[in-house]
Amino acid sequence: MKNKEIILKVGNDNGNSEHDLIINGVSIAQPNVFAKVRKLPNLDEVNKDYVLENISDNLIVTCEDPSGIYYIGNYALRSGQKVRNIEVGIDNNKIESDVVIVNTLSQIAGFAVKEYHNKFEKFDDIVEVKVDMTTALPISYYSQKKSLEFANKFLCKSHMVTVHIGDLSVRVKIVFEFVKVIPEGVTSIFALKQCDNKIFEEYNLKNEDKLNNTYFNNARVLHAAIGEGTSEFPITQGIEFNPDFIKGTNNGIGHAIDKALEEFKSLKGLSKFSRQDYSKILIDTNHKFHDDAMEIVEQYIEDEAEEILHHIKAEIQKANNEVDVVCVYGGGSIFMRTYLESKLKNFCDRAEIKLLYIPKKYAITLEAEGLYNFTTGKIFEVLKAKHIESKNK
DSSP states (O other), X not given: OGGGOEEEEEEEEEOSSEEEEEETTEEEXXXXXXXXXXXXXXXXXXOHHHHHHTGGGSOEEEEETTEEEEEETHHHHHXXXXXXXXXXXXXXXXXXXXXXXXXXXXXXXXXXXXXXHHHHSSOOSEEEEEEEEEEEEOTTTOOHXXXXXXXXXXXXSOEEEEEEETTEEEEEEEEEEEEEEEETTGGGHHHHTTSOGGGGHHXXXXXXXXXXXXXXXXXXXEEEEEXXXXXXXXXXXXXXXXXXXXXXXXXXXXXXXXXXXXXXXXXXXXXXXXXXXXXXXHHOTTSTTHHHHHHHHHHHHHHHHHHHHHHHHHHHHHTXXXXXXXXXXXXXXXXXXXXXXXXXXXXXXXXXXXXXXXXXHHHTTHHHHHHHHHHTSHHHHHHHHHHHHHHHO
C-alpha cells in the first residue's frame, strides 16, 4: 500500500462563508456549509465519471467522527436540505465547529479519491492519504495554546471518511503528518511575497510609485482582512507580526446579510434560505433576485464598512502612522469597496501611506494562497521536523 499512498500539501482557509483550499496547487472554493442527513439518496443512476471529475461540487461523505452522512458545500445548497454553517459574531469558535472539521476532511478525501483514480484507475479497500496542512484562526482569538488545540483536532488520530460516488463507496484513511495554525490576516503576507505581480497591476496603473512582491520583504503592512464574520487588522513587517497590533473585530459582510436575511425571505416567500444563498445572489448580477437583495442589504454593508474604516484608522493612529501600506482584501472587501475605498484613500494619502485594495479576482483566495505557500515553504519543513522529533522522544 505504501507505494500507493496519496501525499497532499494543503492550505486551508475556513472562512465563515466560503471554504477556500489549495491542495497540491489546485484551488477549491466551496460554500462552507454541510447538510447532515439520515440516509444516502438513491445514487444508482449517477454518472460516476462526472462526479469524480467534479468531486468538490458533488461531495457526499460518511464521516466516522463527527459521525454521520453529510452533503458538502454546493451539493448541500442544491439539495434543499437544511444546511449548517459557521456562526458569525461571538459564537464563531472554529476550534469547536463541526463544519470546519467535516468540510476539511471531506474536501481532502474527495481530492484524494480523484487523485487516486487518475493514477491507479481502480480503488483498493482503503485509500491512504498523508497530509501536511496550514490553517488559521482569527487573530484576536489566536494564542499558542489555541493554535495547538486546533492543530491537535487533526493530528490526534487518523480520520476515516467514505466518499460516495454514485453506487460506489470509497473508504479513505487520512493521516495528518503535521498541521500548523497561524493567525488570520498574517497568512496573506506569504502570498504577497511570492505572488504573480499581476495582483499589483491595478495599483500600478493608478499610482506613480510601483509595487511588486519584493516590496513586501520588509514593508510595514497593516492588513484589513475583511471576511464574513470577522475582520482582522494585524501589522506585519516581513513575515513577522507585531503582537501589540493584532486587533480583530466581529465585522464583515455576514453581519450585513444576517440583518437583511429575514426581510428578504419575507419579501420572496422563502423558508430554507441561508447566508451563503444570499451571498450567491449578491455575486450573480444576472440573478432575478439580485437587485432586491442588493437594495435590502446595501445600507447594512455601508454600516459595516464605516465600522471597519474606524478600526483601520484607529490602528494606524495607534502606530503613529508608522505604516507603509494598508492592504485590503477578503470576500467582504469586494462588497464594501464602494463604501470604503475612497474614504480610506483620503486618510492614507494624508498620512503618506499607500493603499493596496486587492482586486476582486484575488481578494478571496489571497489567504488560501498564503497558507499553501507556507505549507510548501522552508519554515514549515523545519517546524515539521521538530514536531516529528518531539513525537519520537
